[in-house]
Structures are given as structure tokens and as C-alpha cells.
Amino acid sequence: MNVNTLNALPWQDAMRWFSQTCAAEKWASVMTDKRPYCDVADMQNHGKAVWETMEKDDLLQAFAAHPMIGDINSLRSKYASTRALAAGEQSGTADADDATLYALKEKNEAYLARHGFIFIICASGLPATTMLEALENRLNNSTEEELKNAAAEQIKITCLRISKAINS
Structure with a gap:
């Protein structure tokens, strides 16, 4: 997978991809909505910013997947x-x-x-x-x-x- 391919995926497929990197559904949904990304660093920076907005239930959902x-x-x-x-x-x-x-x-x-x-x-x-x-x-x-x-x-x-x- 490369960034351009991820940017072009249908919403559900991109959501599934992001959910594999972090199981917090809200985080994956926001990351999917924020496409397109320029590169890995751009995606990671957005990921960090979005993560900062997560609430306790989102954190616990991500933790439970480990x-x-x-x-x-x-x-x-x-x-x-x-x-x-x-x-x-x-x-x-x-x-x-x-x-x-x-x-x-x-x-x-x-x-x-x-x-x-x-x-x-x-x-x-x-x-x-x-x-x-x-x-x-x-x-x-x-x-x-x-x-x-x-x-x-x-x-x-x-x-x-x-x-x-x-x-x-």
C-alpha cells in the first residue's frame, strides 16, 4: 500500500485500513475523512492531532484491541x-x-x-x-x-x- 492508493480507496476500505493501525473507531473515521495525505509523515502528524481529541471511551477501545x-x-x-x-x-x-x-x-x-x-x-x-x-x-x-x-x-x-x- 502506498499513500496515493490509500487516498483513492473507497471510504469503507480506508476505514478498515486505518482501523488496523488503531482500533478506536472514531479515530479511524476522522483519519479516513481527512484524506488525502501527502506522505507518511503527514498521515502520522494528522494521526497525532486526531488522537489528542479522543475521549476516554475511544482510548479504551484502542487499548482493548491489544x-x-x-x-x-x-x-x-x-x-x-x-x-x-x-x-x-x-x-x-x-x-x-x-x-x-x-x-x-x-x-x-x-x-x-x-x-x-x-x-x-x-x-x-x-x-x-x-x-x-x-x-x-x-x-x-x-x-x-x-x-x-x-x-x-x-x-x-x-x-x-x-x-x-x-x-x-
Whole structure:
């Protein structure tokens, strides 16, 4: 896919494309409406600006589309439509030892219980130990602070997915 092809897609097809980069329907709809884009950077800049206008429910919708870090079953089955773009995002867990994977699972469950949504981190290129450290550092933050942190991580993920999908 290139930018010109995306710009020319019928609305529903473009909406589906944007939904694969970020599952917040409102975000994908606005991004679809804002076409045409000049290039990847233009699309990412618009994506960031649109993301800043999202409300809590939009954020939670985007977060819900992510598998829990280190949850292999979730990685395989949940939201198969984003699998191609998400490939490699959590590759740092592939070589993690059992103790680290177990700690990720336990801390993720505690995070979900505390905040009501899963821990979001732009995990691309991060080893599992770094993800675990970030999770431990953020676990006891207020939910309001974590919404902001997760939203900031989500837009990083979205921009990476846009770049990956356009440049593939």
C-alpha cells in the first residue's frame, strides 16, 4: 500500500485500513475523512492531532484491541485483523526466561485489576525485562495518569503501524 492508493480507496476500505493501525473507531473515521495525505509523515502528524481529541471511551477501545504483553494465547487469537501489523511488536518476549514471562503475566493481571485496562507500551525493540520494569514502575500510578501514559504509548504504536503498513 502506498499513500496515493490509500487516498483513492473507497471510504469503507480506508476505514478498515486505518482501523488496523488503531482500533478506536472514531479515530479511524476522522483519519479516513481527512484524506488525502501527502506522505507518511503527514498521515502520522494528522494521526497525532486526531488522537489528542479522543475521549476516554475511544482510548479504551484502542487499548482493548491489544493483547496483553507476554500473553501468548492472547497474541495468537485476539484481534487477528491486526496480526500482520502487530507482528514483532512484542518480539522481545520471545527470548524471555520463564520467570520474566511469569512476572509479566502477574503484573499485567494486577495492572488490569487496578486500572480496568491492560498495560500499553510501545514494545517494539524492547526486551521483556525492560517491559517488565516499565510495568512495575507504572503499576501504582493513578488511573488518570495511566490513561495519559497509555494514550502516549498508543499513538507511538499507531505511528509505527502506519509507517509499517505504508512502507510494506
